[in-house]
Each structure stands twice: as C-alpha cells, then as structure tokens.
Amino acid sequence: MKEIKLTEKGAKVLIAMKENGLDSVDKAVLSKDIAALAFLLPAGVPGVLTSLARNGLVGKTEDTPKKYFLTQDGVDFSL
Numbered sequence: 001m002k003e004i005k006l007t008e009k010g011a012k013v014l015i016a017m018k019e020n021g022l023d024s025v026d027k028a029v030l031s032k033d034i035a036a037l038a039f040l041l042p043a044g045v046p047g048v049l050t051s052l053a054r055n056g057l058v059g060k061t062e063d064t065p066k067k068y069f070l071t072q073d074g075v076d077f078s079l
Contacts, residue, residue, distance in 0.1 A: 004055045004077070009048045011079055012038040014057060017068075023075050025059065028067035 006014065016038035022029060035045040049068050052058040057074035061067040 004057070006079070007048070007051075009038075009040060009044060010052060012040060013045065013048050013052065014070075014074065014077065015079065017058070017070050018075065022068070023070045025061060025069050028059075028061050028069040030065060030067055034068060 013034055016034060017023075020037050021027060022034075031045045031049055032042040034049065035042040038045070040048075049058055049060070052074070053060055053068075056071055057077055059069050059071045059074075061069075
C-alpha cells in the first residue's frame with residue numbers, strides 16, 4: 001500500500017469513523033454526521049472525505065446525497 005499522509009482534519013475524520021464503527025456500506029452516514037462525530041464544521045468535511053476516498057480509505061454510496069463508510073484499508077490504516 002502506498003504511503004498516505006493525512007491532514008489534521010483527515011486524521012480526525014478517520015478516527016471518528018473508526019470509533020463509531022462506520023466500517024461497512026450498511027453503516028454509511030452523511031458527511032454532516034461525520035462532521036458532528038469529528039467535531040468539525042460540516043462545510044469542511046466533504047473535501048476531506050473526497051481525499052480519503054481517493055486514497056482508498058473511505059467508500060461512498062451512490063445515494064443522493066452520498067453517504068460515506070470506511071473501506072477495509074481505512075479500517076486497517078494506522079494513525
């Protein structure tokens with residue numbers, strides 16, 4: 001797996017998702033819910049989630065609005 005550098009917000013989001021068991025598509029939640037879990041402003045989280053998804057740590061549903069969950073790589077990623 002390639003080395004992934006996380007921003008502070010990225011780390012907060014990943015930790016919040018891990019701590020709240022968002023580790024499968026059936027547990028996927030909206031970005032605003034992840035923002036609340038990570039104690040971040042909702043407007044800043046979609047970009048963080050897009051970056052995490054690009055790195056394979058987070059998956060997203062095809063729903064509108066999109067919901068997000070940890071991939072296995074996200075679950076296994078050590079901070």
